[in-house]
Amino acid sequence: xxxxxxxxxxxxxxxxxxxxxxxxxxxxxxxxxxxxxxxxxxxxxxxxxxxxxxxxxxxxxxxxxxxxxxxxxxxxxxxxxxxxxxxxxxxx
Numbered sequence: 001x002x003x004x005x006x007x008x009x010x011x012x013x014x015x016x017x018x019x020x021x022x023x024x025x026x027x028x029x030x031x032x033x034x035x036x037x038x039x040x041x042x043x044x045x046x047x048x049x050x051x052x053x054x055x056x057x058x059x060x061x062x063x064x065x066x067x068x069x070x071x072x073x074x075x076x077x078x079x080x081x082x083x084x085x086x087x088x089x090x091x092x
Contacts, residue, residue, distance in 0.1 A: 003038045008055040012048040014066050029075025062087035
């Protein structure tokens with residue numbers, strides 16, 4: 001995939017401390033890593049609980065449970081984040 005790809009991060013609500021809502025705390029590392037590689041990231045809320053999907057050129061290239069991503073951080077030590085970035089880099 002060329003640099004500067006437009007990556008849509010579709011994220012659903014998840015429960016934390018008894019409250020269900022959309023949060024981006026677990027997406028911070030993924031966003032930082034994608035942006036450091038010069039990809040344009042767009043957040044899009046979905047209704048699917050606990051879900052994160054990465055869409056490039058209209059094609060879903062990666063999905064996972066949002067709770068699999070590490071809370072905060074830069075994403076460099078998160079193996080799920082690395083897998084997601086690799087999927088974006090390998091998209092066509």
